[in-house]
Amino acid sequence: MSLIADRVAHEGSASQPIPRASGVAATRLQTRIVSGSEWDHTIAGFDEVCQEQLHAFAATRWPSVTQEPMLFLSDGEVVGGALVMVQKLPLGLGKIAVSKWAPMLKDNAHPDADVIHADMVEAMVADYADARGHMLSVLPRASIGPVNREYERLEARGFKRGSELGFPNRYIVNLRLSDDEQRKSFQQTWRRQLNKSEKAGLTFEHAAPEAIEDFNALYGAMTDRKQFTDHSAYETVPALMAIDVPALRPELFFVRHEGELVGGALIFKAGDRAVYLYGATNDKALPLRAGYFMHWHIIRWLRDNTTATWYDLGGTDGFQGLHQFKKGMVGEAGVIRPVPPVANYASKPLAYLLGAGAFAARDAVYHVRRVIAGWRNPKTLPTQRRDADESAE
Template identity: 70%
Template sequence: MSAIAERLVDAGDAAHSGAQSKGLLVPKLETRIVSGAEWDRTIAGFDEVCQEQLYVFSVNRWPSVSPEPMLFLLHGEVVGGSMMMIQRLPLGLGRIAVSKWGPMLKDRIRADAQALHAGMVEALIADYADRRGQMLSVLPRASTEPVNHEYAHLVERGFRRGSQLLFPNRYIVNLRLTDAEQRKSFAQKWRYHLNKSEKAGLTFEHASAEALPEFEALYAAMTDRKQFSDHSAYDTMPALMAMDADLRPELFFVRHGGELVAGAIIFKGGDRAVYLYGATNDKALPLRAGYFLHWHVIRWLRDNTSAEWYDLGGTDGFQGLHQFKKGMVGDAGVIVPVPPVANYASRKLAFLLGAGAFAARDVFHALQRKLDGWRNPKTRPTQARSASEEAGQ
């Protein structure tokens, strides 16, 4: 028996026969719910850390939800964690335990990573579904591999498919390339616009957190100009920018003749940097400032972080954004879907109540999109679903 197998067997009996059938010996992990400060401090070094799993983000984004930061330990060593958000159902009928972009591994490339992920899932089931009688709702992050093993395991374990984004694809750039390799990877048209931008007299700037008000002014002006309803988590930015350096997002500006024309806020933690927010003024488009900005952000992330990937997010159904991001991903990156939500309950009533609550939420969001489109036709999707699903589904 290998050393890894011996260690997993010693940790406890295999938690689920389905996991064993795939060659995994699933460890029984110790769980520990910690304070928000300890949680953010601990997960700062996780490979899979992300904005949505931060305590500071959760309490500012979802003030009506009860956060439970849960660490997972093997032989006393922290191996992973999941920010659990406990949502109370109307009339006190029950509760849903939600993990978005979790559970997270501390070390994504360790030999027993898949077994540890399965162990974290078993621990969540035992606590929230079996002991507390809640529906457990898990949304793994998009995988850069051809198969999303985390989602596949959830399905095998008995989780049922829930809601999915209308345009689920994430556009992810490979950061571990030389300048020449990266430019070669870009689509020809993207590279053409980048070349033009480099002749437009633009300058790139890595700004400090104290420059956030300058970005906020640009962002507010852009939102007013486009008249888009902002349903994002932008209001959490002041709290995130006040965090310690390891988890604090980075701020980047592009100027023309000293005038700020474009800016971006990037989460840089873990193995995957994420584009959070961007803002431009009217001069940015003819100057091709977006191309210039992202090119220099890619190079900065490569040279100043350990991130392997740069996640550009989705498109919200806009064809122009699809073309821009697809061209930047190029040949070396990947376009992959965020999987559907996976739901599990040990008790039938808990599942029915939880699934019903999610269905009602989906109807509300659909009506919200229609209302936004009626108020401002520019917010209506222009991207065909077939285009959204290419190269990733």
């Protein structure tokens, strides 16, 4: 799930930052670093809020780094934010400031949204790169439009291209369609499989948070059956389900056949883009086409119960079957867009050299681990061509 922060060396302070003013302001914005609790409550109403930017998630996923939740204000009003993770480099040679899926806009329809985003980037550069001497590493989320303007803005500011995913595409469903429009949007094969699933005697259930233990059992059995090493952030699920901000708590869905649990999903629903976090099925799910049935009903539930415009299905990890399944669901009305490369910036050449070198070393280690995993279990090897046509337009 994480390309960059997962590869940050596990050193450094995990102390909770005390709320304070950062002392640095962009041309138009002021910044304020706040506590994790205040941060999660504040960003719950952001259009661009996402799981990776939650303090409850990051503090569990990366406990050895310093979490700095930074709010951006214009004339005293919060307009955006970025959860920044500050990590020491080995031997105390320097520090890297990492922010994934950021900076986030509170209102992405604001008439000055582009200016606000540029000023948030400027404030981050002024604080982390100029004042502190860190390398700043930013990863914007995939765009809905054909051009990722946030990434272009970073490049124009002097950020340099860094690490990138081997299979960067995200598969994003349009939620603002009627049932008839949505079914027509699905690719023909996907729609045919959905029709068959609806005749298989399946039932769909929106479950209470307390039912997470049933999902845990299903997920554990699935990973044991597939014999895949789980590199996801599943260890963060208890913290996410216990979060005291209902809007940020993932929703749990089940599919049953004759009373037996055959499939389930955890969905992040806040903001303008809902996200498929985790799914699990048993052996009976495939012939029953339970995945088609489940996602169809999740799409309808998100449309009717949230303000989200889009449903992000995530990537494929290089598996052709997932590509076909998600591409068919995205259909004609959705989009397939890549996560851009990481963008790195440092005010001082030595800071950039050390930071970029640390990430290059991490990328090399990660590559070796993937090769070894492929030798041990060929099922983990990608089956999707990197140059495959993944357009949904």
